[in-house]
Amino acid sequence: MENSTILIKVCMGTGGIAAGGTEVISAFEKELQAEGISAAVEKHCSVHKVGCRGFCARDVLVDVLIDGEKTTYEYIKPDMVSRIVKEHILQGEAVQEWVVKDDYRTFHEKQRKVVLSDCGEVDPEDIGSYMERGGYDALRKVLTSMTPEETIEVIKSSGLRGRGGAGFPTGLKWEFARRAPGDTKYLICNADEGDPGAFMDRSIIEGNPHSVIEGMVIGAFSMGAHRGYVYIRAEYPLAVERLRLALEQARKKGLLGEHIAGTEFSFDIKIKLGAGAFVCGEETALIASIEGKRGMPRAKPPFPAQKGLWGKPTVINNVETLANIPYIVRNGAGWFAQFGTERSKGTKVFALTGKIKNSGLIEVPLGIRLHEIVHDIGGGIEGDRKLKAVQTGGPSGGCIPAEMIEIPVDYESLAEAGSIVGSGGMVVMDETDCMVNIAKYFLEFTQAESCGKCVPCRIGTKRLLEILTRITDGRGRPGDIELLESLSNDVRAASLCGLGQTAPNPVLSTLRYFKAEYEAHVHEKRCPAGVCKNLLTYTILEEFCTGCTMCARVCPANAIVGERKTPHRIIQDICIKCGACFETCKFKAIKKG
Amino acid sequence: MQERLEEILKTYQEDEGNIISILQDIEESFGYLPEDAIEWFSERLDVPPAKFFGIATFYAQFHLKPRGENIITTCCGTACHVKGSERLISSLMRELQIPTGEDTTEDRKFTVERVNCVGACSIAPVVIINKEVYGKMTADRLMKEIRRLK
Numbered sequence: 001m002e003n004s005t006i007l008i009k010v011c012m013g014t015g016g017i018a019a020g021g022t023e024v025i026s027a028f029e030k031e032l033q034a035e036g037i038s039a040a041v042e043k044h045c046s047v048h049k050v051g052c053r054g055f056c057a058r059d060v061l062v063d064v065l066i067d068g069e070k071t072t073y074e075y076i077k078p079d080m081v082s083r084i085v086k087e088h089i090l091q092g093e094a095v096q097e098w099v100v101k102d103d104y105r106t107f108h109e110k111q112r113k114v115v116l117s118d119c120g121e122v123d124p125e126d127i128g129s130y131m132e133r134g135g136y137d138a139l140r141k142v143l144t145s146m147t148p149e150e151t152i153e154v155i156k157s158s159g160l161r162g163r164g165g166a167g168f169p170t171g172l173k174w175e176f177a178r179r180a181p182g183d184t185k186y187l188i189c190n191a192d193e194g195d196p197g198a199f200m201d202r203s204i205i206e207g208n209p210h211s212v213i214e215g216m217v218i219g220a221f222s223m224g225a226h227r228g229y230v231y232i233r234a235e236y237p238l239a240v241e242r243l244r245l246a247l248e249q250a251r252k253k254g255l256l257g258e259h260i261a262g263t264e265f266s267f268d269i270k271i272k273l274g275a276g277a278f279v280c281g282e283e284t285a286l287i288a289s290i291e292g293k294r295g296m297p298r299a300k301p302p303f304p305a306q307k308g309l310w311g312k313p314t315v316i317n318n319v320e321t322l323a324n325i326p327y328i329v330r331n332g333a334g335w336f337a338q339f340g341t342e343r344s345k346g347t348k349v350f351a352l353t354g355k356i357k358n359s360g361l362i363e364v365p366l367g368i369r370l371h372e373i374v375h376d377i378g379g380g381i382e383g384d385r386k387l388k389a390v391q392t393g394g395p396s397g398g399c400i401p402a403e404m405i406e407i408p409v410d411y412e413s414l415a416e417a418g419s420i421v422g423s424g425g426m427v428v429m430d431e432t433d434c435m436v437n438i439a440k441y442f443l444e445f446t447q448a449e450s451c452g453k454c455v456p457c458r459i460g461t462k463r464l465l466e467i468l469t470r471i472t473d474g475r476g477r478p479g480d481i482e483l484l485e486s487l488s489n490d491v492r493a494a495s496l497c498g499l500g501q502t503a504p505n506p507v508l509s510t511l512r513y514f515k516a517e518y519e520a521h522v523h524e525k526r527c528p529a530g531v532c533k534n535l536l537t538y539t540i541l542e543e544f545c546t547g548c549t550m551c552a553r554v555c556p557a558n559a560i561v562g563e564r565k566t567p568h569r570i571i572q573d574i575c576i577k578c579g580a581c582f583e584t585c586k587f588k589a590i591k592k593g
Numbered sequence: 594m595q596e597r598l599e600e601i602l603k604t605y606q607e608d609e610g611n612i613i614s615i616l617q618d619i620e621e622s623f624g625y626l627p628e629d630a631i632e633w634f635s636e637r638l639d640v641p642p643a644k645f646f647g648i649a650t651f652y653a654q655f656h657l658k659p660r661g662e663n664i665i666t667t668c669c670g671t672a673c674h675v676k677g678s679e680r681l682i683s684s685l686m687r688e689l690q691i692p693t694g695e696d697t698t699e700d701r702k703f704t705v706e707r708v709n710c711v712g713a714c715s716i717a718p719v720v721i722i723n724k725e726v727y728g729k730m731t732a733d734r735l736m737k738e739i740r741r742l743k
Binding site: 014015017018019055056057059193194195196197198199201202203234235236237273275276277278289291292293294295351352353354355359360361391394425427429433438441442445449451556578579580 | 611612613614616617647648651652653654655669670671672674675676680683684687708709710711712713714715716717719724726727728732
């Protein structure tokens with residue numbers, strides 16, 4: 001392999017690092033320095049860190065490219081590195097047993113990558129690696145050969161809609177701000193990804209921060225802003241660090257700051273760390289937070305495009321929206337609009353998680369069937385259990401039941417089904433998940449995150465949570481289901497901002513599709529999925545119990561008694577229903593129900 | 594303490610008068626928001642302490658009480674929830690003997706905090722122990738890590 005160019009790319013997103021990516025990189029560096037090896041590969045072999053390519057469940061993922069030919073390895077540990085170096089890099093023989101299998105290919109086959117096309121390919125800590133792949137070409141094109149109006153027109157005709165949740169047309173938003181009077185305008189990138197179960201914004205910033213910066217500069221030029229902010233969660237330390245580095249590199253290259261790319265246009269970006277409040281995903285609350293206040297929303301109009309940050313016209317775009325911009329400008333509006341449906345153009349990134357075999361970050365054309373996502377890309381349900389529902393849109397969304405698996409995934413269809421695309425969280429649930437418990441889970445979340453400004457949201461979500469808690473505790477009363485429904489409608493109708501208006505969605509959508517499950521909890525005091533603790537009892541089936549004592553050993557409450565090699569017994573009064581015995585038993589001798 | 598507060602004040606003046614940034618800097622430096630620090634700023638800036646506390650209690654990032662030496666952050670995102678994060682938390686609370694309603698052990702060795710989502714859903718359930726991310730966590734592995742820290 002003496003004259004070949006060898007590139008080694010190691011996945012170093014949060015998932016990759018958690019799986020040991022840092023150790024794998026240093027193992028490669030060490031192996032390649034070793035005597036005898038360094039001479040053979042010196043100069044034309046390099047190790048790079050890349051961001052998330054989506055399949056975090058298989059981390060650490062490593063690409064070895066020899067003269068452009070790519071081999072991908074999965075589940076790589078540091079002690080596997082020396083064999084890869086010896087056999088593959090020195091002798092050109094891939095270590096077949098560690099190479100990704102067919103399912104890695106099927107995971108990617110139905111995807112269409114726009115925003116994520118460079119994630120997993122470029123080194124997020126090196127601006128040069130983005131520029132080699134055409135990065136910042138779009139910005140140069142816009143600054144040197146287009147007017148702001150022309151740029152807005154391109155985005156408008158691409159049909160791009162906001163990827164943060166509401167789906168408002170991006171070009172139109174820019175146009176409103178462009179037309180708003182005044183010289184001082186702001187562009188804010190909303191990276192306060194608060195939806196539990198969504199991590200596309202984090203992955204984009206960790207994997208390709210420059211695409212977001214480039215999108216921001218183009219947006220700022222179009223609307224006429226000279227100051228920008230990225231409002232990012234403090235819970236994403238790696239994303240913050242990479243973004244900071246990327247901003248510095250862009251400034252050094254003259255692509256940010258005064259006279260960008262030698263033109264008259266100036267724009268700079270500052271990072272603002274969010275302090276942890278879900279409601280700050282709401283535009284007006286986010287603005288209040290940047291101003292250093294409690295992040296409470298206010299009534300609209302005036303819309304931020306007229307009166308936003310410090311009273312000036314402001315546009316707030318989500319990370320994924322902005323990361324789409326360079327690719328749209330580079331390839332044309334028509335190219336982008338070929339993906340998707342009539343009203344939902346382009347691709348969308350989803351975080352496919354939960355009880356799914358291939359869990360990860362995926363990018364698909366809007367309008368794809370849910371079935372294709374779950375079964376083809378996702379590879380089906382974990383443990384080959386039965387699909388029950390797919391939760392989309394996080395706490396503002398709803399559950400799509402298994403019967404509706406053929407639904408096209410786009411803004412309109414999901415809304416009709418009582419859910420939303422939202423920021424793109426997609427949590428797959430199987431028959432062992434209780435829908436009442438899920439509704440309660442989301443209400444716990446929204447109740448805690450309600451800013452407290454409007455009574456219907458502040459008190460309404462609390463009452464909803466109380467009713468749901470009572471139902472899951474086995475204290476449900478007749479009439480509770482009807483009360484949930486009517487109260488949900490009130491909270492939805494009477495709250496000021498998106499948080500309150502959508503908070504009852506998880507309740508309403510589970511009531512719509514899984515009413516029988518609510519009824520079983522309320523009337524029969526039974527949790528069909530076997531989740532709600534108070535409605536459960538664990539018992540040992542004597543005929544299967546071998547008396548191995550494993551359950552007694554893991555029981556934290558010492559509630560299991562019995563002699564060795566004779567059937568054991570659970571003392572119900574002491575049992576805390578933690579389920580530890582159920583999970584430990586190798587003989588399926590513990591019954592839950 | 595005084596010295597550090599002066600430094601924070603300097604950056605604050607350059608930063609558009611942002612109280613959140615001050616609080617973030619205090620939290621970063623001391624691990625929580627000591628009452629003295631807030632009063633010091635309140636006097637220097639002539640802003641009532643209530644304003645500071647109003648902001649501090651609004652955002653989840655701020656803590657008014659000192660926290661443990663080891664911070665165990667458990668993710669309570671949806672993916673982690675369906676993969677059993679509740680069970681991990683209850684076993685943690687039991688192992689560390691943290692009473693209900695509290696989050697820190699009496700000897701201030703451990704703090705268990707819940708966060709909404711750390712965005713590592715495909716390796717759920719996730720626990721962060723002293724800033725290091727552990728994916729696909731099980732109660733067994735978690736207890737081993739905790740005992741090692743004890």
